[in-house]
Amino acid sequence: MRFVTRLSALDHLDDLYEPDLHGLAIRVAAELNPDRDVAPFRDLLDPRPPKNRLLRKLMSRGALAYPDTFPRSTWGYTRLKRLSPPPVEQYTLRLRADSTTVRVSAAMALGDTADPAALDPLSEVLNDPSTDVRLNAIQSVRRLHHAGAASVLDSHPAEAGLVGAIGDRRPQIRDAAAQALMLWERSELVRQVAATVDTALAEALRYTLTRAVDPLPQTWPGDGTTR
Numbered sequence: 001m002r003f004v005t006r007l008s009a010l011d012h013l014d015d016l017y018e019p020d021l022h023g024l025a026i027r028v029a030a031e032l033n034p035d036r037d038v039a040p041f042r043d044l045l046d047p048r049p050p051k052n053r054l055l056r057k058l059m060s061r062g063a064l065a066y067p068d069t070f071p072r073s074t075w076g077y078t079r080l081k082r083l084s085p086p087p088v089e090q091y092t093l094r095l096r097a098d099s100t101t102v103r104v105s106a107a108m109a110l111g112d113t114a115d116p117a118a119l120d121p122l123s124e125v126l127n128d129p130s131t132d133v134r135l136n137a138i139q140s141v142r143r144l145h146h147a148g149a150a151s152v153l154d155s156h157p158a159e160a161g162l163v164g165a166i167g168d169r170r171p172q173i174r175d176a177a178a179q180a181l182m183l184w185e186r187s188e189l190v191r192q193v194a195a196t197v198d199t200a201l202a203e204a205l206r207y208t209l210t211r212a213v214d215p216l217p218q219t220w221p222g223d224g225t226t227r
Contacts, residue, residue, distance in 0.1 A: 026076025027220050034079045041080070069094050069105045075220035078112040087113045092121040103133045111140025112219040116149035119158045126161030135176055138165060139216050142180035146225040153184055166193050166205065174201075178208045 026041065068077045068090070078087050085093070091113070094106035107125055110118040118140065125137045141158050153159050165177035166189075178190045187209060194205040215226040 020072045023070070023073035023075035023077075024220065027079065027222075030076055030079035031222070034081045036080070036082070038080050038082050038084075066094060066097070066102055069102050069109065071105045071108065072220075074105060074109040074112065078109050078219075079114070088115050088118050088121070091118075095121055095125055100130045100133060103128065103130065104136050107133055107136040107140055108219060111136075111143035112223075112225075114144075114147040114225075116144060116147055116152045119144060119149060119152055119156055123156065123158035123161050126158065126165060131170060131173065134165065134173055138162065138173065138176040138180055142176075142183055143216060143219075143225050145183055150184060159186070159189075163189050163193060166190055167197060167201070169201075171204070174204065175208055175214075178205060179213045182209065183213050 029036065029041075068074065077083065077090070080087065083090060088110065091106040091109045094102055094109075097103055097106070103125065107122065107128075110122055122137045122141050122144075125133055126141075128134050128137065141153075141162060159181075162177045162181050165173050166181070168174045168177070181187065181189050190205055190209055194202040194209075197205070213227065218226055
């Protein structure tokens with residue numbers, strides 16, 4: 001805990017929250033023991049607001065209202081299994097936020113939980129109005145491949161969501177969904193869609209099938225689930 005407290009740097013810079021260091025410190029502790037008692041982390045899970053009034057006002061809104069859902073601070077929370085509520089439940093709740101930034105980070109975090117149960121909430125946001133939320137949800141479904149969720153994906157709503165996404169006109173959505181299905185050894189589903197769409201889209205999908213699967217962005221510096 002001394003290491004975590006020191007690295008989190010919460011006692012510096014006018015008590016400002018340091019998401020990079022805070023999240024990395026908790027992630028190191030969680031990787032060493034994901035079932036550890038979270039009580040000693042309580043002060044870190046609920047950091048004190050800054051003394052500056054303007055910063056306090058900013059932190060009361062949008063993404064800043066959820067210190068556990070900053071894109072980098074989530075490095076730690078996703079693997080603390082004894083959180084209350086548990087990580088999958090916690091980030092499922094965040095998917096309902098009005099803030100697109102919060103929903104994007106929550107979708108990313110669900111893929112980092114290494115819990116196949118995260119497929120359920122992720123399948124629900126594969127149709128989110130935000131392109132960024134949909135993209136992160138697709139990447140997170142793909143990332144759960146490393147959690148042994150292959151048997152769960154079969155006939156799961158998330159599979160249907162990926163199939164729907166490969167017909168998207170936005171190349172980043174289409175490619176991400178196709179590559180996720182390729183990684184899950186469901187390339188045939190991509191070919192089936194390619195046979196039903198217009199020529200230009202069909203050619204784009206067939207080209208994607210010939211390429212190697214691109215690595216995903218890292219969720220934290222030690223992330224080994226990028227391929």
